[in-house]
Amino acid sequence: MDALIVTQAINVVYAVSTLAVLTLGLAVIFGLLGVLNIAHGEFVMIGAYCAYLTQSWNWPYLVALPLTLALCALLGAAVERIMIRPLYRRPFDTLVATWGLSLLLRKIAEAIFGPGFHSVTIPLPGTVQFLGIEYPIYRVVLIAVSFAVAAVLMIWYGRSRTGSRIRAMVSNPELAQAQGISVRRLAAATFIAGTCLAGLGGVMVAPLVPVQPFMGLDYVLRAFFVLVVGGLGSVPGLLSGAAAIGGVDSAISAASNATDGYFAVLVLAILFLWLKPRGLIARG
Amino acid sequence: MVSMRQGPNRRTFLGAAAAGAAFGALPGLARRAAAANREFKIGLFIPLSGPASLFGPTDRACAELAAEEINKSGGILGRSIKLIPTDAGGPPAETAKSAVRLMLEENVDLFIGSHDSATREALVATVKGKIPYIYTPVYEGGECAFNVYCLGETPNQQAHPSIGWLAAERKAKTYYLIGDDYVWPRKTNAETKKYIAANGGKTIGEEYVPYGAPNKFEEVVTRIKSAKPDVVVSTLVGADNVNFNRTFAGFGLDKNIARLAFLLEENTLLGIGADNSRNLYSCMGYFANVPSPANTKFKAAYHAKLGPKAPQLSTIGVDCYAGVNCAHALVAKAGGTNGKKCMAASEGLTFKTAAGPATMRGRQVDKTMFLADCKGTQFEVIKTFANVPSGSACKT
Amino acid sequence: MRAASLVVVIALALPLVLGQFWAYQLGLYALYASAAIGIGLCWGQSGFLPLGQALFFGLSAYLSGFAFIAFQQHSFIAVLTMPVIAFVSGLFAYGIGFVVLRRPGENTAYFSMITLALSLLAFQIATSWNSVTGGFDGLKGIPGLPGLSDLSDVYYVSAAVLLIVLGLASWLYHAPLGVLWRALAQNERRLALLGFDVRMLKAVAFAVSGFMAGVGGAVYAPQQGIVTPQLVGFGLSADLVIWAAIGGRASLIGPVIGTLLVGSLSAELRDSVPFWEVLMALFFIVIVLAFPQGIAGLIEPAWQRLEGRPRGPAPVLAPKGLTDRPAARLALSDVSVHLGEVTILDHLSLDFDRAGIFCVIGPNGAGKTSMFNVVSGELAASSGRVDLGGMEIGALAPHRISHLGLARKLQIPSVFPHLSIADNLAIALWSGRATKLQLLDPRLRRWTSPMLEELKSRYPFLASGGRKAAELSHGEQQILELAMALLTEPRVLLLDEPCAGLSPEETGAVVDIVRWAARRLRGSVIIVEHDMSLVKELAELVYVLHNGTLLARGSVAAVQASPAVRAVYVGGTK
Structure with a gap:
């Protein structure tokens, strides 16, 4: 019984940390640029397919990282230039345009890889014993990497020069421009960073899920709910949102069943959107 | 209309x-x-x-x-x-x-x-x-x-031979049922529970996940681990089935617990992957390796x-x-x-x-059913059941 | 009218021309089109995008399905429930709109996502609640509409429903309500300051769209005989948005064109054209990026020629205001405003106790505009009270304060840029004069008032009604906005730097109009101004604000002589 509770508790931690890392890309783009990138999930999908390709070419798993980053950066740059830049002040239009993009990317993936499932072998198979329980190694590593990525991002955003420029751009684009910051280039870089983070998340979860063209849909909504609950523009907000959404889902799934967990997530998101649309931890 | x-x-x-x-x-x-x-x-x-x-x-x-x-x-x-x-x-x-x-x-x-x-x-x-x-x-x-x-x-054609075989050959006593929440899994499980009882076994868990939702299975698998069934019967379909079986094996449960899936064919098995298909059985009317x-x-x-x-x-x-x-x-x-x-x-x-x-x-088909053991991403037919009746007959 | 009759003739003839299957297909898409018109109403007219519109379509389809099954023996009763069901769906939308759209402005994107989440939730409920909805396999065995036997009959029912919804939309778009919706999308703040309850306007728009979707859904159930969870889900919601966008969300007929054309083309070509969906996705992106007016935008000119310009010029005199207005006396007592750590107003007390022209001056950051924001109801005071003619207005919403006789002109000209000058002025006339029901009467667009006629004779450009406000020069827009503020015939008029950015001639015009207004309204005009020459010219009394509190009060000369005031101005601005 004890082992059950401990394992379920770690399941909650796992759910929260993977959700956080899968939300980062969306959070960066939405929080900093005000653009809701509905195609976020498709960039996760691209990461997952890169992982699949890397394995099918018998390369080491980590090669998937540069491959994904390169692909997502290229694609992100093109998308930003063609679709996002002309629409920065039209939030609904970016929403529907990126929705079209998600459809497009999904169909392209289907044309290249077919509609079927692909399986990515877990690079670190097996389980590890701790706290009197047994837990899959790869998931433990994933928890650690997720927290590391979030921490690095938070420190970089808070301390680095680029981070402070981005903060300047977000709080007052005209002023930032006047201070010699190229808002246009910075916004493009931010968008690319967001797509790359999404791809990175894809590489991380690829060994655990069925890799297929439709997989992206699952991620974008949950990620959006995390932002809604957590609030925009801060890593602590993101983590608290992931903790609320992922935690509630996982905890209720553990205590009751998955249906209740899913309903709880939807209701929680709606309540937050309605009652506290700025989230738990809002910027400024 | x-x-x-x-x-x-x-x-x-x-x-x-x-x-x-x-x-x-x-x-x-x-x-x-x-x-x-x-x-x-x-x-x-x-x-x-x-x-x-x-x-x-x-x-x-x-x-x-x-x-x-x-x-x-x-x-x-x-x-x-x-x-x-x-x-x-x-x-x-x-x-x-x-x-x-x-x-x-x-x-x-x-x-x-x-x-x-x-x-x-x-x-x-x-x-x-x-x-x-x-x-x-x-x-x-x-x-x-x-x-x-x-x-x-039909549920009868899948559940009858496979549950019988598991009870006889693997001495399975306790069963845990997991499925997507819609008509097919629920009807199939109703039939399955009948045969489990008929073979002297016991259903110790039955749960469903929302159909069409982005499901994950860590919690379900942990619950199954603590329930310690001999067999898990999966009526999950598509991506849910892949996801569940990958998580199940990831948690190391594939060593001791047999899995029987009722919608497990070659595409789904490819998704589940060779590393996760130990102790996994499927019972269908056709496999490419028949x-x-x-x-x-x-x-x-x-x-x-x-x-x-x-x-x-x-x-x-x-x-x-x-x-x-x-x-x-x-x-x-x-x-x-x-x-x-x-x-x-x-x-x-x-x-x-x-x-x-x-x-x-009765406008249904008496089928020859095959029970297969998954070897990597291939099905190995281990038992053939000839002319299993559909269990439902319609007026002609 | 010509356009309308053409549409009816085409609708009647279609099944004869296209054959039975197309009649059936269009019969189905006509129902979706009703819902798509609702998207156009919210997105194209009112400026907020509902992403879960299938919620209302599906909800009514389920309800109608239950009704037809329950009244199997008395199908005419089931038919009678259909309008009720559509109404319930509209009411449900109203409830959601009213509750969710509480805050102005910023949360419309959130509103989109709430509707999306609600639609997902409804899908999951419909899928999981097997005993009631039939679960994933759907609600089956719904009897058909009585008395209909073939595919053409089914088509005519759907077409009639679509025409009714189109008629309703056309009427609303021409009515003052439609003008207000478009105004809402362009400048929500101005509309609130003019005395309109924007939250209510949005909720009503959403309710009407919910009703339109509900009408389609109520007919869908008996037409198709089966209702499945997809009908409340994200897929249909997204399709409706795409159809409305491609057809042209801003036009009346656009969403219908989009739905009938794209929907049926997809159904035809999906099986035969490889990568049809890739093409559709690309097409959709191009439309959003390059042709926000959609297909209707391309055919609109021809359509308009067909429609003609029926509205005669005969103006109607607007009635007097609906409410009795208190005397022109504005007083702030001990008002403080804090935002976080910052104190913006610090126990400020001001009394404008008679008719006349007053100027409020002070260095940047003195709290002048914040004082205006408090008075107009846009900024809540942390403490203190604000009275207008002896009534406390501190807790009232901007539109209520406007009804009590307060009008405000903003610093940067704030008009409805894509509405005609005539509509801009008409909106101001409706404020406080039109009842809610009257907003449905298109004749209100011909309202005029003695003051409007006087303004038109002073500024002839105000009479060139068809031009869009955006086409006016900066100075003309300032005057238009000022005219709009005046037309509400306020007792207290707040002007925030009315001459900023104007040429000397234009400045002269504004000075004239301010003087004229003060006489004409017999109320007080309160001006925030930086330009001391203007202050000298206009002000009867000057109030000097500094650090959120009153520093001095008196005639121009007295204030200029005050050592405290000199100290502040010489010490430089903060």
């Missing part, structure tokens, strides 16, 4: 006459004149879009292979078969609309469908038995509408036609092969597509399937 509820009447006639008058009766007359030696048109409803579309290419290839073979030997009643593949992967209303189009504009003679039950219900309500409708995939059983014929595995002479012949023909890039064979796809063959046998025996005659002809009807001949009873 309203319009199909009563047969054509005066107003239909008037409408058609007016349309004819406005746009020339000539094409209509020509069509009727050509009807004598026209093709035998079959509307083939397969998923070409949506998540189930991974079955679409195989469905189509198998149906085309059967049509080609039949056409070589003279077609149906001397008419060569023309397949009209139509998407059934969207919402049921869209598919029903396509059915209306096929009936009104293409004058199709028969429907074959491989899609979910919601779409089947919509099609049954639309077609109203006007032309025969052969429903091919694995399903929950019990479809008895007029002029509808079901070929797929070692029967009929299957060897079928596969040779299939690969000769489609070459090295042939879509993956699996039970859902080859059921479309059976579907076209069934249509051939049924219409030939009934001498046409008249509903009453077809219903009568269906009883005891024997037709060709990929795994060997099958016989129809």
